[in-house]
Amino acid sequence: MMRLVTLLAGLFLWPCLVQAAVVAESLMILQSDLDQPTDVAVRNDGRVYVLDGVNGRVVVFTRGGERDFSFSRPGSGPGELSLPVGIAINAERVFVADTGNHRIAVFDVRGEFVRNISLAGEAPPEPVAVALSDDLLWWTDRRNHRLCAYDLRRDVAALCRGKRGEGEAEFHFPFQIATDDSGYLHVTDVLNGRVQVLHPRGPFVYDMGRFGVGPGELFRPNGLAFSSDGLLLVGDSYAGSITLFREGQPASLLGDREGRALRFLAPVGITVQGKRLYVVDAGRSRVEVFQLQAQASAEADDVLVRNAPTASRRRCVICHRSWASPLANDEQLGDKTVPAVVSPRMCYSCHHGVVVDSRPRIGRGGQHPDAHHRREKAPHEKQDTQRKDKISDAFPRLADGALSCGSCHTPHGQAQEGQATLHAAHGNPWLRVPNHDGDLCQQCHASKLASRLDPEHPPRGVNHPVGIYLKPAPEGSVDRKAYARDEHLHKGLPERLGKRGGTLDSQTRMTCQSCHQIHGGEGDAMTVLPLPNAELCIECHPRQHAVDKKEARKKGVHPVDFKLDKAVNITGKRFMRVTCFTCHSVHSGKPDTPLLREDHRDGKLCGACHEAQAAVVNSDHDLRLTAPKSRNLAGQSPRQSGVCGACHQLHGGKPGEPVLHAWERHAYRGEEAALARDTLCLDCHRQEGLADGARITHFSHPARDLILRSDPKRMPLIGANGELGEFGAMGCVTCHDPHRWIPPKKGGDTQAQETPVRRPGNLTGNVINSFLRRRGAKDSFCVDCHGIEAVLKFKYYHDMRVRDGGVNYLK
Known part of the structure; x- marks a missing residue:
């Protein structure tokens, strides 16, 4: 008799809602770094298994709410998961609807991988929910719009029922599954806004719920579960509520002791164990746990009787909530009105995995600025300056000019020939x-x-x-x-x-x-x-x-x-x-x-960090002036490469060599021994070199059994590895700074000289410029060995007439 009453209840209009004899008291929230979870299963010992699909794992909590352990990871290999959506558990095994991998993954309760169950279908199956009933593993197929069973005892596929549609045993994205005490299957039929009831062998029995946004109606039914006293709890991922059904009739929205309906951002999976209710709120990336308590029942106020929308109208109301009867209010964002049809909540009610899985995109990370994702302007943008680019009229905007989801997306566009999305896995070109x-x-x-x-x-x-x-x-x-x-x-x-x-x-x-x-x-x-x-x-x-x-x-x-x-x-x-x-x-x-x-051509970019070297501009080492026809290794003239680029290349230097040189190297053929670092200078200051007019033939300094020490900030020495430092040998850079023609005055700044661009050609140098680091030998380490002679030896260092030819100072 009970089944007959339940069956008939689905055939009549609902004159009223009956106040349910149950309320929910909040116990705890399970969060722990979850990212838009979709389902939850509870083991007999109270451990809670939360499917954290975006992270490709299952997170396990103790009965008291402490995080215990997690298992699996993203991927397609054995024991790996790809955007899984559903989970179920028995005494020994955990079954996961591995949606992205088109299979069901099986683990033991400790998280050790056991096996994969392969699935077949007209199109690659996308399992989104699993449920256990005796030896059968039931699962819903998002891709093929059907309900299937797998015989665990015989290890074979048992049956599949359903196809896409709105009739009996037809589905428009089936999702979660629950069985009553008699073994009847209850399946949420998401976009048809109903719960279908089927016999354990698969035939359709009846459906419950009405598509809509009013009391007792279902807009996006997702999770469902039975309480211990036979109430059916159905979550609505758009409305953010849980509707209670008794014997096929809507009883009320689940609320607390004060009569306030519980509200969630996007309730998806629902599980009841004993008196505990577990609700997965994907929108808030958490699981809320409640204690269900009995309460005396009473009749609620009358509810407006409305006609069920026709099939064609229902297809529109799936998104156009405001077309429902009576009219539903639009979302309010401050003083701006955003039509519900283009709100993120509307989009997320399908895109959290039940219809299409966009969780890695719309549920996390940065989003294109729109009415719901506004962005603080940078300081340079805060002035009333016009946007450079005009927003195309092809993209409608809200009254205040803000963008919305509907600015770029629409299901009503006419697909053009060859139109497709960039990503092959995206089947809809709703742009x-x-x-x-x-x-x-x-x-x-x-x-x-x-x-x-x-x-x-x-x-x-x-x-x-x-x-x-x-x-x-x-x-x-x-x-x-x-x-x-x-x-x-x-x-x-x-x-x-x-x-x-x-x-x-x-x-x-x-x-x-x-x-x-x-x-x-x-x-x-x-x-x-x-x-x-x-x-x-x-x-x-x-x-x-x-x-x-x-x-x-x-x-x-x-x-x-x-x-x-x-x-x-x-x-x-x-x-x-x-x-x-x-x-x-x-x-x-x-x-x-x-x-x-x-x-970069005038040295300003490099000079921002290398202030001291910026003085090379307009000097003899500015090859734009002194060697305008030369070419660097990239084939660029100094005018093309810029003042710094004539000698340096930031991303193409020879491995292991200093200064990131950009010129062609030449083998040194001089008579005096030269340090490797000196040959960089001698590439130009040689016969037929770019600086042939300032050719250097005498430059070496005795070094055998001699330990030189100098202040590296004033006259750096060259170490064995070619690095500049306090100890080492004398080289060109000990006395010369190739970036500054005139040495700075004592205490002077290191800024580039503000000299006008002069005509091409070499300047004639003397002993107080010519890229020397110092104006004389005073207070230099030269005096340590040469005493008063250091003055002449410093000034005429390259002149053979003041050099002691053949003299070895250290014997």
Whole structure:
């Protein structure tokens, strides 16, 4: 008789709700670094197994709420999980709906991997919930819209029922499963807004619940469980409530002793053990635990009787909540009204895994700024300046001009021929404009685009280019610059970027989404990998990176990721550490530079950190003036490379050699012995060298059995390893500073000399300039050995007439 009453209850309109004879008292919250969990199972000893799917693991808590242990990890190998959604447990085994891997993973209760259960279907199955009933393991298939059973005793698939639809035993995204005392299966039918009841052998019996947003109605039914006294608890992931059903009729919303309905952000999984209720709130990344207590029942107020929406209308109300009867209120954000249809809550009610799993994107990390994800403006943006790029009319905005989810996304767009998403795994192209080549971003960010394919975009150096092919250039290709030079990029996007959501376009070219993620990005720039330590840059540019100064010397690159002695200011931005972004700006570089914050040709960029060396500008070592036709190793003239680039190359120096030299080296053929460091100077100061007019032939200093010591800040010596220091041998740099024509006055500053650009040609030097570090020998270590003769020997050091030819001071 009870079943007959229950069956008939689903056929009539609901005149009222009956106050349930149960209330919930909060006991504890289980959190412990969970990330949008979706399900929970409880062992007989009270241990709580929480499915932390985004992290690919199960986290186990004690009955008292303490974290006990966790097991599994993200991946596709044995014992690994890929965005799992459902979990169930018996006395010996833990069963996990391993959704992303299209299988059910089995562990023992200690977390040791046991086996995988393979699944089959018309399309690769996506199990989202599991439940145990005797020897059968029931599971729902998100992809194929069906309910299936696996016979654990016989180790074979037993049956599958259902298909996509709105009729009996048809599903529109089936989700969680619960069985009553008689073994009848209850399955939430998410987008049909109901719970279907099926016989243990699979046939449809009846359904309960009505699609809608009013009392007793279900909008996004997700989790369900039976209490010990037969009440069915059904969670609604959009409404944030739990509806109680008794004998097929809605009784009330679950509340506390004061009669206040419990509210959650996004309740998904529900489990009851004894008198305890466990509710997984994915929106708050936690599990709330309640004690269910009996309370005297009473009749509630009358509820408006409404007609059930037609099937066609229900398809619209799935998102257009305001079309329900009576009208539902829109969300309020301060004084701004956001239609419910474009609110994050509406999107998340499907995208938390029950319909499609976007948890790694919309549930975590940075999000594109919109009405719900506003961003503090940087100081330079707080002035009333107009936005550079116009937002395309293709993207509707709210009344105040703010963007919403519906600005870029719509289910009503007409798919164009060949339209597809960038990611092959995304089956729906619900975007307002095609994005198969990553061109959606370009609609609103034209000034950030520098495409190899479009000469009309901003000049080279302003933005990191897109349209670069990550594959080898074809034989005979004219435009080889359109192809990646580094061999490791010929295989496509680096694996780590791909795993984090980065992608190429349909022709393996770089797009905005190679580096950026609209949903789930890192920081304000919404990048695939974090920016502060240049993790993103390193993946494509490992050749230019070094972990420390020692490795930088070995690789022949400028060191990065170290703290400066004092902060520097470059184009109004303060830096205390040197990273890739100290010099480079990916989207605000100076025109015709290698994406540099400051133009490098006049030495200002380098001079921000190397103040003392900035004095080279307009000196004889400024090759723009003294050797304008020369070329560095990159084939650039001094005008092209800039004053510093004529001699130094920051990312292409010869491994192990000092100063990151950028010129062609020549074998030293002089008569006097030369230190390796001296040959750097002698490459130019030789016959037929760039400084042939200032050729040096006499420069060596006796060193055998001689220990020299000098103040390295005033006259550095050269150690055995070529480093400058307190002890060592005398070399060119002991007396000369190649970056300063005139030595600074005692106590003078180290700033570059403010001299006008002069005409090309060499200056005639003398004994008080010529790049000397000092104006004389006074107080130098020369006096220690040479006494009063040091004055002449210092002034005329390179003149053979004052050198003691053949004399060995130390015998």
